[in-house]
Amino acid sequence: MTAPSRTGPQPSADDPRVMLDRDIGVFEPVPPYPPRTEREAEFYTLGDGQMLLNMGPQHPSTHGVLRVVLKLDGEKVVDLDPVLGYLHRGVEKLCENADYHQVISQVDPLEYISSLFCEWSPVIAFEKLLDVDVPRRAEYIRVLSGELNRIASHALFMGWFALDLGGLTPILWSFIERDEIVEMLAALTGQRMLFNYFRIGGVNGDLNHEFMSRLGDWMSRATKQIESNLTLLNQNEIFVRRARGLGVIDTAGALRMCMTGPNLRATGVPFDVRRAHPYSVYPELDFDVPTRTEGDSLARYLLRMEEIKQSIRIIDQCLHQMPDGPIMAKLPRLLRPRPGRAYAAIEGPRGQYSTYAISDGTDQPFRMRIHDPSFIHLQSVGVLMQNNLIADTMAIMASLDPVMGGVDK
């Protein structure tokens, strides 16, 4: 039969004859062009008994719009090919056409779970370009709000990781924690997710009463609450046995794959940018850098939970040591740094965020390169997933905690 015409009475969408004529439903795993690289030619050549399976870009547990082509032998993943770019928003190019203040709002949605860290590294880079001294109170407020954001991010990680292993309850608990923290930050910054709070030379607003009272409420029971949340998972036999030994990577492999942050520390390297290359007021604060040696998914999970406790320690010290004073350095409205280059790295919840900015003397950055840990960590997925089952692929990916906004920029 012929295809239904666009004029005249339309057939029902439930009519199977209509569905047959339409070319929808199948997402071809093989790209429509001939292989462009040796790697592509190798990947898309199937061995005996192997098959290709497309996963994504809309998949409930890929943490965004990641597409992965899996090469399977039975239920074992032999190889995989991530296809990126489904959330490429051209942020770096937009930053080149925005002035230095507007850049902060452009980089905000990169890692939308930990927006303050996305703002932090460009702001430090621009301050280096401009040679500004940030008031100490502003630095303390940055550390305080940043650590709160780190806890919110790690709390969400707990829920998602458990969700990808099949547990539905922990995500409800983790969203309770996360909602309390973002409401607190909303009182401080005016927004729940994309805070747009840091400014070049300080922060946007001083601590206010609502923020402090919400923070006090939360701090009084935070440790207890988080401990009780952790008993949901840490003592769960199914969860622990499933996550232990899953996606193991050793120290040399992690360093070769350029891992940073909790994923690197889970392999035993005590590298933390806050300690290794101190910035802001972290040298004045007392906290530990937890490490583990196993390098598996469970170690990455437990390490993040340990970091939550360290963050609470830092927040407590910030509140006790918070100095009085201004929250913004004196700066002209229009910023024109002298020509030069600046690099700034910070420790985010996922690893090392860094920004490399080049100024050509105008009010817009000539080039701004954003180094995002999610993107770097995603490249090790191929190493971690080999010879695991399909059901484990998402669990391993969740244990690396990538955010697709940061991957695709």
Added chain:
Amino acid sequence: MNPEEPAADRALVVPGGSAVAVPIVVRNELWSAADPAAYDGGRQSDITHLADVEASGLARRDDARWSGLLEVIPTKADYVLDLLRANSLWPLLSGLACCAIEMMSAATSKNDMDRWGMFPFRASPRQADVLIVAGTLTTKMAGPLVRLWEQMPEPKWCVAMGDCTCSGGRYKRSYSTIEGIDRVMPVDVYIPGCPPRPEGLIYGMMKLQQVVKDRRGQWPDRAVGPTVPTDV
């Protein structure tokens, strides 16, 4: 049934506008109340017609059908179906970017969209009624998203959540984003905000429920088949 038979021969024959259809009475022979005095002891109600209700002054005509004064509820099947649809909207679990986190927040304990019948989030488009487009739509994602929309069975509705999906938002000037999803698919409700709060999403979904009940959605008028050019 013969598959070659034209569809019109099997269609339900509806009487003309002036004809009075004989009501279908389904007698209750399966169930009886434990207490014989309950429900007026099974007596017939004195009031049997909407006109009687109005004359008695107990309820206005619009309220009469739900007032409980009548034994039967005179209504249209479409009205009942819309009521059912509006109160069990099954959204598609498809987050694109930042707004997806707030969408999840709206679904979890604190905000709990389930209270208004906007649950559960389905992972398969075949089982979903509502497509909540949460997050920036890029040119690369547009094809897969439209394909998801086409895979959803009718009737279906689309909610644009966030500035990026309404108009392009803060990424309007980018080379790789689509300035508003209404360029590639019909939209019933727009929810502004970057991102909107979970309460904003719930408010938008309540507006969508009103749209469904009022039959103002896009789907009855929408042509069946791909709504976008193939080169998107």
